[in-house]
Structure formats: C-alpha cells, structure tokens
Amino acid sequence: MILQSIPSPSDSVWELGPLPIRAYALCIILGVVAAIWVGEKRWVARGGKPGQIQDIAIWAIPFGLVGARLYHVISDYHLYFGEGKDPITALYVWRGGLSIWGAIALGALGAFIGARTMGLRFTPILDSLAPGVLLAQAFGRWGNYFNQELFGKPTDKPWGLEIDVANRPTGYLDHDTFHPTFLYECVWNLGIFGILIWADAKFKLGFGRVMALYVAGYTLGRGWIEYIRIDDVQMDDVFGLRLNVWTSIILFVLSVAYFIWSTKRRPGREESVFLDPAAESVDDAAGESADAAPAPTRDADRGADGGVDPEQSDR
Structure with a gap:
C-alpha cells in the first residue's frame, strides 16, 4: 500500500504510572546523547582526553536550554504575555518552543566557560562538537512532528503531513496536509553532518572552521525551510521576511566571512587542544612516572645492617 500522506502521531505523551513520558523531551535527550557521543570521539581524535567533552556538556547544556527558551519567548512573547495569557507557561519547556x-549562542558561552576552567582551547571544542550538534537538531525536529507544530504551507504531495484541525493555524482549517518541514530539516541536517565529517577528514580544518561550515550549511537550508513555514511568529514579516530568515541570512554571511578570514590567517589546525601544552606534558609525565614507580617493600624499611629501621618500626 502506497501512502498518500504522512500521518501525524495521535499521542505525544505516554503515561508511565504517575510519570508522563513526553516525546518532545525524549527527542531532545536522544539528540544531546548523540551530540556528546560524536563530540567525545572527535575530541579524543584531536588530542583531547576522554571525558572532557562530557564535562564541557555540564556547562553547555544548561546554558543552551536557557538560551533556546529565552529566544523563543522573546520572539513569540504574544503566546505568553498579554490579556488572557498565563506568563507561567513561558517555563513549560515540555510543550515545545x-x-x-x-541554544547555540548561550550553549557556546557555557562551553567557553567550561573550557577556560579546564585549561582547554575553545576553537577545537567548537570544531569537535559541530557535527554532533547537527545530529542533535535532526533528532530534536522529530519532537515537532509529535507535537504537530512548525509545519509548512499546504501541499498535496505524497509526503504531505496530516495535521489535526486543532493544530492548524487560522486560515488553513480547510487544508488537510502540509509540508513536513521537520522532515526537510532532519534530512538536511544529516546531509550537512556528512559533509562536515568528510571536509574535516580531508582538509584537517581547525580554528573554528568546522563550526563556521556548520553555521553556513545549516542556515543555507534553514532559510528556505523557514520561508515555507506558516506558524505564527510575533516578529514576523521584517522587511518582507520572517525574523528567522533574516537571522539565517546574517549568520550565513558572517560564517562564510569568518571561514575565509580564518583560512588565510591561520591555515591548518591547532597544534594542541590545551591552553598550556607544556604544563599538560608535565602532568602526563608525572602521572606516567607515578604509575611506573615500584611499590615499596619491607626491605626498604630495613637499615644497612639488615635490621629494622627504628624510625619505621611503628608502621
């Protein structure tokens, strides 16, 4: 049987006893796990130590969540503030938004703080994390699918997404299927993920250029995907374009400019991922010496004549 459209899930929350399991939250969590796993492998390959990306994530994730919600609430403040609105719902992250x-702006700030406290260079961390962030975004978009939100204009294509009447914007109540922008962005993110992995392996990119390629590649796709979305945004139609389209354009230009400037100014990669490679080498050597040192024996406690050293007899 050939599907004439993509059905939407009937439920986005499953009750496990008194505990609600929300599909949106699961998608976000899976994305975070994937990002850390990929970032950890790439970081170790760059010369970092296992576990350091997980420590960075302790800083980056809370900052990123706050930034992600803050940007949404600011750009869509009409959903939470004003007559008939309940401001406390601005904190209901599990409902989407x-x-x-x-997330990238404040998440990067959190990663920067974590990197400085650990004595690590910031740009290798960005380059290690960038592909994994795309995987996280690909997983996260499926949360929009379960919530039946952020879809595109009506379409009669076989891949049109069915949306319940209750979730359709005013003016589109008579349409049944819409562009599945969640799927478009998921596929686009996976494609850019593959390009970043290939480009980094082939050209040995450094000094934040993998992150720059990530921003350029993602915004290139996000711009046209955003253009076909029909969800209401308070800051809509800024000089004829949605706010997020303008954001994509500006970030694309800035990331390409940085990539070109960085390539000319600092080709190649950082020689070390540590701010003080000399100190790191000393620490490693000290650790290896401690591991290689033989354990003390009872003979070491004996005097020159073979007797027990009085100073050691009370051990």
Whole structure:
C-alpha cells in the first residue's frame, strides 16, 4: 500500500504510572546523547582526553536550554504575555518552543566557560562538537512532528503531513496536509553532518572552521525551510521576511566571512587542544612516572645492617 500522506502521531505523551513520558523531551535527550557521543570521539581524535567533552556538556547544556527558551519567548512573547495569557507557561519547556539560535549562542558561552576552567582551547571544542550538534537538531525536529507544530504551507504531495484541525493555524482549517518541514530539516541536517565529517577528514580544518561550515550549511537550508513555514511568529514579516530568515541570512554571511578570514590567517589546525601544552606534558609525565614507580617493600624499611629501621618500626 502506497501512502498518500504522512500521518501525524495521535499521542505525544505516554503515561508511565504517575510519570508522563513526553516525546518532545525524549527527542531532545536522544539528540544531546548523540551530540556528546560524536563530540567525545572527535575530541579524543584531536588530542583531547576522554571525558572532557562530557564535562564541557555540564556547562553547555544548561546554558543552551536557557538560551533556546529565552529566544523563543522573546520572539513569540504574544503566546505568553498579554490579556488572557498565563506568563507561567513561558517555563513549560515540555510543550515545545526551543530555538536553535538561542541554544547555540548561550550553549557556546557555557562551553567557553567550561573550557577556560579546564585549561582547554575553545576553537577545537567548537570544531569537535559541530557535527554532533547537527545530529542533535535532526533528532530534536522529530519532537515537532509529535507535537504537530512548525509545519509548512499546504501541499498535496505524497509526503504531505496530516495535521489535526486543532493544530492548524487560522486560515488553513480547510487544508488537510502540509509540508513536513521537520522532515526537510532532519534530512538536511544529516546531509550537512556528512559533509562536515568528510571536509574535516580531508582538509584537517581547525580554528573554528568546522563550526563556521556548520553555521553556513545549516542556515543555507534553514532559510528556505523557514520561508515555507506558516506558524505564527510575533516578529514576523521584517522587511518582507520572517525574523528567522533574516537571522539565517546574517549568520550565513558572517560564517562564510569568518571561514575565509580564518583560512588565510591561520591555515591548518591547532597544534594542541590545551591552553598550556607544556604544563599538560608535565602532568602526563608525572602521572606516567607515578604509575611506573615500584611499590615499596619491607626491605626498604630495613637499615644497612639488615635490621629494622627504628624510625619505621611503628608502621
């Protein structure tokens, strides 16, 4: 049987006793796990130590979540503030409403703070994390699918997404199927993920250029995907374009400019991922010496004549 459209899930929350399991939250969690796993492998390959990306994530994830929600609430404040609105719902993250722009901005700030406290260079961390972030975004978009949100204009294509009447914007109540923008962005993110892995392996990119390629590649796709979305945004139609389209354009230009500037100014990769490679070498050597040192024996406690050293007899 050939599907004439993509059905939407009937449920986005499953009750496990008194505990509600939300599909949106699961998608976000799976994305975070994937990002850390990929970032950890890439970081170790760059010369970092196992576990350091997980430590960075302790800083980056809380900052990123706050930034993601903050950007959404600011750009869609009419959903939470004003007559008949309940401001406390601005804190209901599980209902959806996380912006990637805010997540990247404050998440990067958290990663920077974590990197400085650990004595690590920031740009290798960005380059290690960038592909994994795309995987996280690909997983996260499926949360929009379960919530029946952020879809595109009506379409009669076989891949049109069925949306319940209760979730359709005013003016589109008579349409049944819409562009599945969640799927478009998921596929696009996976494609850019593959390009980043290939480009980094072939050209040995460094000094934040993998992150720059990530921003350029993602915004290139996000711009046209955003253009076909029909969800209401308070800051809509800025000089004829949605706010997020303008954001994509600006970030694309800035990331390409940085990539070109960085390539000319600092070709190649960082020689070390540590701020103080000399100190790191000393620490490694000290650790290896401690591991290689033989354990003390009872003979070491004996005097020159073979007797027990009085100073050691009370051990």
